[in-house]
Amino acid sequence: MKKELPERFRNHKHVWVFIEQERGHVHPVSWELMGAGRILADKLKVELAGVIIGPPGEATLAAAQEAACYGADLVYTVTNPIFADYRNDPYTKALTDAVETFKPEILLLGATTLGRDLAGSVATTLATGLTADCTALDVDPDGSLAATRPTFGGSLLCTIYTLNFRPQMATIRPRVMPMPERVERPLGRLVEHPLAMAEEDIVTKVLKFIPDRDQAKSNLAYADVVVAGGLGLGSPENFQLVTQLASVLGAEYGCSRPLVQKGWQPAERQIGQTGKTIRPKLYIAAGISGAIQHRVGVEGADLIVAVNTDKNAPIFDFAHIGVVTDALHLLPQLTEAFRRRLSAHIRDRIAS
Template identity: 70%
Template sequence: ARKELPKHFRHNRNVWVFIELERGQVHPVSFELLGEGRKLADKLGVQLAGVVVGPAECAGTQCATAEAFAYGADLAYLVESPLLSHYRNEPFTKALTDLVILHKPEILLLGATSLGRDLAGSVATTLETGLTADCTELNVDADGSLAATRPTFGGSLLCTIYTLNSRPQMATVRPRVMATPQRVADTAGPIIRHGLIMVEEEVVTKVLGFLSDRRSEKVNLAHADIVVAGGLGIGIAENLERLKVLAKTIGGEFGCSRPLVQKGWMEVDRQIGQTGQTIRPKLYLAAGISGAVQHRVGVDGADLIVAINTDSNAPIFDFAHVAVVADAIGLLPALTTAFTRRLAL
């Protein structure tokens, strides 16, 4: 039986997307969410708003607001305060909850990044509303409620979750799960500005410094168009070289299943799957990977999955588009040669 939505929530309107700023740059997941938020807002016949929080005199904050419009927002909310220059839970939670209480959105979406998860959990608890984690699909029901679908039990099952009797309906979505919408230049809209009612002395936690992953410049799995990955079927660490040569030849990144990270054969940021990276390449080539559900959830968004496995019953063949029953160790160098020839590289 559906519980009635209390009266004071019935006027909640509009879909909001929290725009995540990562040291002055908008996190790509925010664009993906704007694309998804646009569809929801259109179905509901309401407006889509981008929510930006950050210091006032900051190029990043201003740029994020402009980008929100370029990726589909009708309006933007901007909370400006010097306290918001680095991510800290307390001032960010205050900024977002105050804004929600004031303007009453019906849906609030955040990226399921380390920042988004940290923030969404405190905001939802403060507002005592429902929060659905790591959604892979968002939709609007006939009665206008948000149907949020997410994988559970490591991806072996999906479930659809509703937030019945409170608002806003909150959800986080993992990066790269939704497609990035087309950017439209020269768009603009109203910007509603607020300050933050908080002073630095009230914030207990201080940021001492930030150690950037220099390596992350190099490993760009999540955004690669072509990914070549290996699993235990590769046999020995030396065979990884064949994988890397193929990846390099065809201009892709290389990655792996979890056991290879556990063996120390590859760095943890190259692991693909539930507890690693979610990828969305045009081409995913998996060599010697069985296709466990925890791996599958990380690659389901790939346009074309090519799997090489000696076992014709390997689970990966249940979701691969091209199933190659072959010994990967021999086939990898042959593929490098074949690509080189065919593409006249």
């Protein structure tokens, strides 16, 4: 398809990042997207704006201020007590209304449960394109957003465009983009956008919010050291070789998708395109072949060490250090060696 942007979209300009704020807490993916958005905005020579939907008060203002420190030129806020908890209907109205009023050309959201729920509704209401779970964003010389995501099954990526509709929308998963540096900066402009909606207008009610218990929250996505195992481990029992090494290193542990499908590990331990994206300083992958869906979840790691019996395994295309050997033998050796070498103090330091 050729690019023939209809007249009505030609005044859409600027890059927007949806800042996901719930119960006074901003999801870090919002700042990661601010970093990605900054690059796009600079290339396009336009402004970068954050959009915050939330209850009136301190937390929303603080988030707006924080957005400036991560690179926003200006921030739009839609505030109303109805936004105390996320609900699809009022959030969709608020974001759609803001987009229709201020007409951004690009709108980025985190691919969280909230972001995906919202993005799908907003894109449908605006009848525009939405590219899911992107792993790379860029703009072409003609200004079009090039959003890249893995394609199914094989070792391929595809680049998707929304040529003739605006805004061009994309969701990006937490940890795919690097966290930009925070620089203390005053907020340039704050634009408050009113939304006339009252609690009586909303059908869906939040009965309660049950926070996850601490042990249910794995810190996999944000851990500095991660050890993971794949099908090469051969059996669910052998997975303890991974957890043992992780525990000695003060690391989080994870796995490839087949282990979740087989019920060896719970879904929140899965690393990859349909699991978590990680960006640790050190990633140790044992018995994992390195399929594209796994690769896109770990590529942000500073150092990737892969242990695999097959020296032609695809994981060696993106690992920094490849150890060609039997993981079932190497893992216990590593655990033992580290146990001897690492004092409890160092372990804590690695973990923190």
